[in-house]
Amino acid sequence: MCALHGGSGRLKTDVLIVGAGAAGLMCAITAARRGRRVLVVDHANRVGKKILMSGGGRCNFTNTGTSPANYLSANPHFAKSALARYTPADFVALVEKHGIAYHEKELGQLFCDDSSKQIVRLLLDECAAAGVRVETSCGVERVRRTDEGFAVLTARGEVHAESLVVATGGLSIPSMGASGFGYELARQFGHAVLPVRAALVPLTLSGKHQEHYADLAGVALPLAGTRVGKRAFRAGLLFTHRGLSGPSILQISSYWQPGDDLRLDLAPDVGLGDWLVQQRGARPAAELKNVLADALPKRLAQRLCELVFESRPMRQYRDADLREIGRQLHDWPITASGTEGYRTAEVTLGGVDTDGLSSSTMQSRLVPGLYFIGEVVDVTGWLGGYNFQWAWASGHAAGEVA
Numbered sequence: 001m002c003a004l005h006g007g008s009g010r011l012k013t014d015v016l017i018v019g020a021g022a023a024g025l026m027c028a029i030t031a032a033r034r035g036r037r038v039l040v041v042d043h044a045n046r047v048g049k050k051i052l053m054s055g056g057g058r059c060n061f062t063n064t065g066t067s068p069a070n071y072l073s074a075n076p077h078f079a080k081s082a083l084a085r086y087t088p089a090d091f092v093a094l095v096e097k098h099g100i101a102y103h104e105k106e107l108g109q110l111f112c113d114d115s116s117k118q119i120v121r122l123l124l125d126e127c128a129a130a131g132v133r134v135e136t137s138c139g140v141e142r143v144r145r146t147d148e149g150f151a152v153l154t155a156r157g158e159v160h161a162e163s164l165v166v167a168t169g170g171l172s173i174p175s176m177g178a179s180g181f182g183y184e185l186a187r188q189f190g191h192a193v194l195p196v197r198a199a200l201v202p203l204t205l206s207g208k209h210q211e212h213y214a215d216l217a218g219v220a221l222p223l224a225g226t227r228v229g230k231r232a233f234r235a236g237l238l239f240t241h242r243g244l245s246g247p248s249i250l251q252i253s254s255y256w257q258p259g260d261d262l263r264l265d266l267a268p269d270v271g272l273g274d275w276l277v278q279q280r281g282a283r284p285a286a287e288l289k290n291v292l293a294d295a296l297p298k299r300l301a302q303r304l305c306e307l308v309f310e311s312r313p314m315r316q317y318r319d320a321d322l323r324e325i326g327r328q329l330h331d332w333p334i335t336a337s338g339t340e341g342y343r344t345a346e347v348t349l350g351g352v353d354t355d356g357l358s359s360s361t362m363q364s365r366l367v368p369g370l371y372f373i374g375e376v377v378d379v380t381g382w383l384g385g386y387n388f389q390w391a392w393a394s395g396h397a398a399g400e401v402a
């Protein structure tokens with residue numbers, strides 16, 4: 001592995017970016033276009049690993065409906081400025097400039113038609129055109145403040161930089177290069193780091209709760225909803241061997257904490273109470289479980305009847321009974337015990353406290369020249385392209401001034 005400075009003493013650069021993911025590369029492009037000398041280092045052996053694995057290999061690179069309301073943060077206003085100054089349309093223009101074909105899947109989610117490799121190629125081509133130097137397999141060991149900026153000891157020599165941008169992401173998927181380095185660095189320079197936890201992650205069940213549902217693994221409800229308190233999503237769910245997954249579950253996982261009351265709407269597109277009353281008129285001899293199997297997956301309908309509702313011929317139920325069954329199916333309590341954790345989580349909630357950062361530049365309020373961008377910051381998007389849009393927008397905001 002050759003030294004970064006090629007044996008000619010220490011390396012000097014204007015901007016050193018740690019982390020060659022979505023945020024770091026966007027920041028690099030933006031800063032280098034302003035004429036800044038930019039070096040990006042990453043300890044992984046290739047750049048943008050999360051981009052490559054995202055969106056099932058097709059990268060859901062933005063969401064055209066992005067608004068600050070799609071993000072969780074201790075300060076819900078923090079993301080506004082950056083998101084307003086680098087919009088989904090700005091990134092789409094870049095995608096079109098590179099001739100990448102894309103499509104809208106649903107709800108404003110834009111995906112590559114072909115492969116997420118095209119987004120990484122786009123970023124690297126833009127880096128090359130702007131003169132950015134990108135070095136992989138180059139971790140950072142130590143950072144200290146100097147009169148001119150920062151001295152950063154990397155695995156391949158010391159780098160001196162005026163500006164230091166931390167774009168090291170969160171803790172999700174450690175096997176893809178995730179590390180807590182950004183949080184440690186933030187603390188080293190006096191920044192508060194808010195508690196972190198896995199988000200956009202499947203939920204697990206345990207004990208009798210798991211026993212009730214485990215053999216339903218593979219049963220999917222494409223429209224099912226989830227709710228914790230007043231926060232609700234309607235995007236579908238899937239029973240797994242260990243618990244629950246699917247878009248509705250991933251979304252609500254960002255709002256759920258152990259002990260919270262989690263509710264499922266098993267058939268949000270049908271008014272089940274009225275429907276059951278109507279079905280009783282149409283087929284009075286049919287058993288409840290068989291009627292329910294027309295509104296829910298059959299195995300689930302049977303299991304719910306075994307667990308809670310006694311399955312009798314429909315004629316034996318009163319209106320009030322059927323309406324109560326309908327009400328329960330729209331607000332089904334389920335006791336989750338935990339999450340699948342960082343191993344499978346798409347993002348990390350919490351992180352570098354935005355109180356210590358400028359919302360327009362991402363610059364530290366405590367240490368001039370130090371910036372935090374992307375997932376390492378306490379800004380976490382919903383499922384659906386919002387997290388990449390935050391990475392592009394926050395990277396761009398820092399790149400304009402770093």
Ligand code: FDA
Nearest residue numbers: 019021022023043054055060169177181374375385387388
């Ligand atoms: P990111 O994690 O991308 O990059 C950080 C970089 O820093 C990595 O390259 C890492 O190797 C490097 N690094 C870490 N520590 C270091 C150290 N100590 N020294 C040097 N380098 C270091 N979002 C979305 O909007 N649409 C989608 O389709 C998906 N899909 C998706 C699927 C899966 C499986 C996951 C895990 C995540 C998603 N996401 C997503 C979320 C999205 O990938 C995520 O929010 C962004 O990649 C965050 O970008 P960052 O640049 O902040 O961090």
